[in-house]
Amino acid sequence: MVVRGHQDVRPVGVCPDGPHVLRVSAADPDSCLATAGTLAAVIRSGESPAVADIAHTLRQGRDDRAYRLATVGTSPGELAAGLEGVGEHTVEGWHKPGSETLLMMPGQGSDLLPTARALYGWETVFTSALDRLWTSARTIAPSLPDLSTALAPTAADDAAADLALAHCLHTAVLLALTEQLTARGLRVDRLVGYSLGEYAAAAAADVISEEDALRLVLGRVGILRDAPAGAMIAVRLPSDAVAKLVPEDLATCAVTLGTGRSVMSLAAAALERVTSLLADAGVPHRVLEPALPYHSSLLAGAASAFAPIADAVPVRPGSARLVTTAAGRDSLGAGYWSAHLAGPPT
Known part of the structure; x- marks a missing residue:
């Protein structure tokens, strides 16, 4: 692998001092690790371009392949160690074709x-x-x-x-x-x-x-x-269980956070009654900071x-x-x- 300097066309704001992300890839793990090792040797030689330039070249000048290794570091020694697989902030693995970053x-x-x-x-x-x-x-x-x-x-x-x-x-x-x-x-x-x-x-x-x-x-x-005052309560219950425990005229499930976790919206006048129902049922809950019933018909x-x-x-x-x-x-x-x-x- 040949790494050489490039004409600096980076947008204003790229920090030359790091930390930097170095990412290499190849068709298979052996080739990827060999490439990473070669790059580490170049960096350790003391004759390589600045690590900011290497990071830019890897980011802009290559197409990603199926197997990838990435490391994060600031100094040449830290980045070389990461490329050799012993860095604290190094990951490697297969890229799933068709996957997206969300x-x-x-x-x-x-x-x-x-x-x-x-x-x-x-x-x-x-x-x-x-x-x-x-x-x-x-x-x-x-x-x-x-x-x-x-x-x-x-x-x-x-x-x-x-x-x-x-x-x-x-x-x-x-x-x-x-x-x-x-x-x-x-x-x-x-x-x-x-x-x-x-x-x-x-x-x-x-x-x-x-x-x-x-x-x-x-x-x-x-x-x-x-808007009318209200409240939101995070509850350690799924939305269907919330509906069974708390009458709809007191509160509604506004957000499903995940399996077994929901957020209810309610009017301010119902807060004491709803928290009492949850406490009596032994349901872990927390009244959230915004004193408004977001994502509910109360804000219609x-x-x-x-x-x-x-x-x-x-x-x-x-x-x-x-x-x-x-x-x-x-x-x-x-x-x-x-x-x-x-x-x-x-």
């Missing part, structure tokens, strides 16, 4: 602030992206704080009380993380978002613009300020008010990368985001 974007229940603080100012791609996105957000909503304030350790308390700050920052961080992963070599075939995360997924899939994703999120917050009025705002956002045609989650809707269009707000995701 990037899943979480909803507001995932606290992304610690991740954002750790990456901001350290990873150039993430930092540049978040700066750009937050500038756009503050253009739409000038009352938002500056980014340093939004990322400060005290921001968690502010975000809990300020939906605009929490939801907008969540969306911006997801989009910046996607850019960072792409710059590190992740090839995303399809994207899906859970609840609030779907706005970022739609923008990352290029179905709507980043600015429109932020505008939608902020418009949604404006509607939700006048808010969804109707949101529809004109959401339907005004242009949808870019031709992208099949976004996996939609609003029940019964396989593409973004009129009524999608209002159905997404007041209906259960699939």
